[in-house]
Amino acid sequence: MKAFLILEDGTVFTGTSIGSEREVISEIVFNTSMTGYLEVLTDPSYAGQAVVMTYPLIGNYGITPDMESCRARPDGYIVRELSRFPSNFRCEGTIQDFLKEQGIPGIAGIDTRALTKILREKGTMNGMITVNENFDLKEILPKLKEYQVGDVVSKVTCREPYILKGDGPKVALMDFGAKNNIAKSLNKRGCEVKVYPASVSASDIIASKPDGIMLSNGPGDPETCTSIIEEVRKLYQTDIPIFAICLGHQLMALANGAKTYKLKYGHRGGNHPVKDLSNHRVYISSQNHGYAVDAATLDRAVAQEAFVNVNDGTNEGFSYVGKNIFTVQFHPEACPGPQDSGYLFDRFMDMMKGAR
Secondary structure, eight states: OEEEEEETTSOEEEEEEEEBOOOEEEEEEEEOOSSOHHHHHTOGGGTTEEEEEOSSEEOTTOOOSOOSSSSOOOSEEEOSEEOSSOOOTTOOSOHHHHHHHHTOEEEESSOHHHHHHHHHHHOOEEEEEEOOTTOOHHHHHHHHHHOOOOOOHHHHSOSSOEEEOOSSOEEEEEESSOOHHHHHHHHTTTOEEEEEETTOOHHHHHHTOOSEEEEOOOOSOGGGOHHHHHHHHHHHTSOSOEEEETHHHHHHHHHTTOEEEEEEEEEEEEEEEEEETTTTEEEEEEEEEEEEEEGGGSOTTTEEEEEEETTTOOEEEEEETTSSEEEESSBTTOSSSOOGGGHHHHHHHHHHHHHO
16 A cells, blocks of 8 residues: 655655554654664654664564563554565564554655665654645644643653562662663662653652662654653752763753753764763764753853764763763663664663662
8 A cells, every 4th residue: 555754844755654554644754773673663752753774674573572662662663664564583484464553554665765865964854654645834834833842751651659579689670761771771780660651759769779870862852841840840849869861961961050952963873972071982872862962051050961973073971070970862771783882871870889
């Protein structure tokens, strides 16, 4: 069946329908990862977005037990070519069947290189995936321009607290759309991890007397998370060690008076170089974000810039002055992606041991 991707600038791509045949309007973003498409599909940070995979062949090893959340999270999926015959000893099914089961509409067979160039040159824009061959562009374009991602954190956070048992430090993980490997990375280092919904109050977390607090990644515009920012501000005022990733990094900065802004087309992929300013080493990182913190708006008496993006100079992390708090914009749990920055979990472990 034919499918169409319609961008808000009026560009139309024609391809083949994959997955669900329902119509969807979403923000169109691209990811440059060469592997790890299942982790991308199940990353809660993609809620409210349709993902373009720049690598041309997707699905060649099928569906494996590597999900980063309980279900697929993007609104749509866009690829050049979808492998029809996956081959891997861990394969449990095809990506086509997975998309259908998850109700995710998609399109294959389009020129994803041309699409990515449009998004790079004009910036991220909204689009529609549809199988309706009789679409009316004049009716659709105003709808595309009106679309907003909105409150997506509440859609992807856990509904009830749950615990990953461990014999080491107790960590409270605020789930704003956390990838599974964040909790696993702490748990495999011996931590007992209690995962809380995004709506949890700071007082409830403090009352549980954790040895450390983790603020997770998540989707959407950080400045819309006003109630969460208030709770993060209360956590900042304690002496509990805090490690924050991606959206958590942005929320901690906002809680301390900083500003965030939307990047032209975001950072999404497994090959982004970041420089650790404490040792001047460069690490290759996994990233997935469309917003960044304006480092110039955060008082240097409050926090010092700790990491920068080597490609464009944007902020990638802070170390908070007089506090056991550090935050990063990238993903040290890296699923998918390189393991270069996994040492940051060890740094957090040392912080908790020192505080104890």
